[in-house]
Amino acid sequence: MDSNNNVMVFIEVRHGRIAEVSLELISAAAGLAAELGGQVEAIAPGHRLEEELPRLGHYGCRRVYYINDPRLTHFTSIPCARAVIETIRRHDPAVVLFGATTRGRDVAPRVASALKCGLTADCTDLKIGDHTIKDRTYENVLLQIRPAFGGNIVATIVSPESRPSMATVREGVMKMGTPDPGREVEIIPESIPFSDDDFISEIIEIVREEKQVNLKSAQIIVSAGMGASDPEALGLARELARILGGELGCSRPVVDAGILDKEHQVGQTGVTVRPNLYIACGISGQIQHRAGMSEAKRIIAINRDPHAPIFALAHYGIVGDVKDVLNKMIKAYKTKA
Numbered sequence: 001m002d003s004n005n006n007v008m009v010f011i012e013v014r015h016g017r018i019a020e021v022s023l024e025l026i027s028a029a030a031g032l033a034a035e036l037g038g039q040v041e042a043i044a045p046g047h048r049l050e051e052e053l054p055r056l057g058h059y060g061c062r063r064v065y066y067i068n069d070p071r072l073t074h075f076t077s078i079p080c081a082r083a084v085i086e087t088i089r090r091h092d093p094a095v096v097l098f099g100a101t102t103r104g105r106d107v108a109p110r111v112a113s114a115l116k117c118g119l120t121a122d123c124t125d126l127k128i129g130d131h132t133i134k135d136r137t138y139e140n141v142l143l144q145i146r147p148a149f150g151g152n153i154v155a156t157i158v159s160p161e162s163r164p165s166m167a168t169v170r171e172g173v174m175k176m177g178t179p180d181p182g183r184e185v186e187i188i189p190e191s192i193p194f195s196d197d198d199f200i201s202e203i204i205e206i207v208r209e210e211k212q213v214n215l216k217s218a219q220i221i222v223s224a225g226m227g228a229s230d231p232e233a234l235g236l237a238r239e240l241a242r243i244l245g246g247e248l249g250c251s252r253p254v255v256d257a258g259i260l261d262k263e264h265q266v267g268q269t270g271v272t273v274r275p276n277l278y279i280a281c282g283i284s285g286q287i288q289h290r291a292g293m294s295e296a297k298r299i300i301a302i303n304r305d306p307h308a309p310i311f312a313l314a315h316y317g318i319v320g321d322v323k324d325v326l327n328k329m330i331k332a333y334k335t336k337a
């Protein structure tokens, strides 16, 4: 076992391709590893990934432990967690990151429980820093930052007395770096002594439902809050999104009220987006909504309340009735087109 300051990322593969969240985490890990004086490593359980894994190098990964087994073609929790636990035990990284995805949320707690180490879910930021408690200072620990108490405080969580420090991060929260095809990754085959019991569950059939809305990769999002949730205002928001070639987003109460599906929801418990333009229509701008859209390059807010918190974040603020403003914007864009 070689103890080190390396940062390891659990790699997810979907339909034969490395998931974007894994590339985002590799990019984030590169910054953390540089501060720790370590390197970025990855754990990739799967099968026939030889052509895909070199992409990890482009984002800054130096070494990938590849657990290649045909029985890992489709994800199941038990063998995957086993592979991750064994690999961490052998290579002893300082930090391990997982996507806060269905798979990451399944595997990470199993790993934390087996290794008796700390795990913070749904981090919105990760840093390296010192932590002092009573008269003891822990140097260069992972500061795991996430909203707590319904988003009313931002908590920094540390687990300095166990190793590794582990965190899950939701898709879209970390910025994906620019790939450099010149950077190479070392692919190291890792053999795990699986038993038949590890494969007690079997995938018989996979049924895929295609997403109707793709907020994450949309460059323009027109988002409706409770102030734009009646059929007329929502229709106008949808129409503006269509004219601009964007997607329709919304705040959580609009989903909770059954007006739009969850896949439209932006925010802490929805999707995190980074579009070029975000038009917030009748959205107050509470911290849980801002958590999902504050990284938009340009934000236009429409609200009849001049003191709405969204205006503190917006690059352009329009105080007025959402239907009036949307009608004018639609007319203006139609005339321009």
Ligand SMILES: Cc1cc2nc3c(=O)[nH]c(=O)nc-3n(C[C@H](O)[C@H](O)[C@H](O)COP(=O)(O)OP(=O)(O)OC[C@H]3O[C@@H](n4cnc5c(N)ncnc54)[C@H](O)[C@@H]3O)c2cc1C
Residues within 6 Å of the ligand: 150, 151, 224, 225, 226, 227, 228, 250, 251, 252, 253, 254, 265, 266, 267, 268, 269, 270, 271, 281, 282, 283, 284, 285, 286, 287, 288, 289, 292, 302, 303, 304, 305, 308, 320, 321, 322, 323
């Ligand atoms: C644990 C937790 C997680 C959460 N996760 C999320 C999340 O992921 N995403 C999210 O969005 N929220 C989330 N929330 C809810 C969040 O706290 C807010 O309640 C929510 O964002 C408010 O939505 P809203 O701005 O649409 O509604 P409101 O707060 O009701 O605001 C409506 C706004 O519309 C304006 N308005 C009303 N009528 C008009 C009009 N005719 N013209 C112009 N403006 C008008 C009002 O001035 C007001 O500012 C979460 C809350 C908790 C506790």
